[in-house]
Amino acid sequence: MTTEPKNNPPLGRVIVITSGKGGVGKTTSAAAISAGLAKQGFRTVVIDFDVGLRNLDMIMGCERRVVFDFINVIQGDAKLKQALIKDKRLDTLSILPTSQTRDKDALTKEGVEQILKELKAEFDYIVCDSPAGIERGAQMAMYFADEAVVVTNPEVSSVRDSDRVLGLLSSQTKRAETSGAEPIKAQVLLTRYDQARVDIGEMMTVDDVLEILAVPLLGVIPESKAILRASNVGTPVVLDGPSAAAQAYEDAVSRLTGSDVEMRIVGERRPGLFQRLFGRAS
């Protein structure tokens, strides 16, 4: 585990974790990915864009330490430094909580841009946890992104909403509106994947989903008991002891940072045989 902050200038990459549909694992993934990046030594901040329904703080386990929030900073009531909560487990990780009391209209494009600009000067990765839906909060979370992780369950409504969000990423964002800019690098993170149900034809396969969405795959997170346990105790799953889900998130994080990690689909209980059979069949 390397947690030593790097001395080189910050990368300043903005990654949005989005999905359209609610309950697919955006916040869980934002927490796991940001903790995974920080664990690799990258200076990382994770921002909650779900104004009015703050939850990232609970998943990160810092809910009792929130003083100022994202909106306080936008409105000039607090300095960014005062609103950032330093993670107690990883010194490379910070959390910027959202407001529990305002509404989404408090998010202004200029305010968000200013905050991201300040964060880019200090952090390697700025992970934006989008709210569900495609309204203001979600639009603001994705607008300034360099990369997008589209969290998708192998289930019809989730895949449909992901497709819609992919459309928005390629049209309603700063990179889309700036001529000559490289488009947002969007990748799918398939979560709640149940290999046993895929094997008996009850769940769409990874390839089925990718064929429909036609974007690269960042990773496959198996349905895992470790997720609820981690959320119960307020620890990102990658910091909550070894599990199939933690392993899958760590792999996804390595791919995000440019490492070429073989795509393995880890089952919660019996990897190995099934995995190999599947690997050949797909």
Next chain:
Amino acid sequence: MNLFSFVRKQRPPQSAQTAKDRLQILLAHERSGGGAGKADYLPMLQRDIVAAIRKYVPIEEKDVDVRMERGEQMSSLEINIELPQAASPKAG
């Protein structure tokens, strides 16, 4: 101690209890104070603290660091004020 921990392991997994405890503490705080008003007094408090200290020492808003830890029995508010190096009371 070992025996005790063995007995404890027989009970349902502890993480569910942790989840419940965390929620109870958090929601108690959010419900009292009426959620809305409560969260908003901190920026004002900070402004007042800065104003009070500025009467004696030249400090910036950014020199004030407010931290909070909400607990079951009590919450603590920790305020750190960074005084400028040459901080000496005005005209003593």
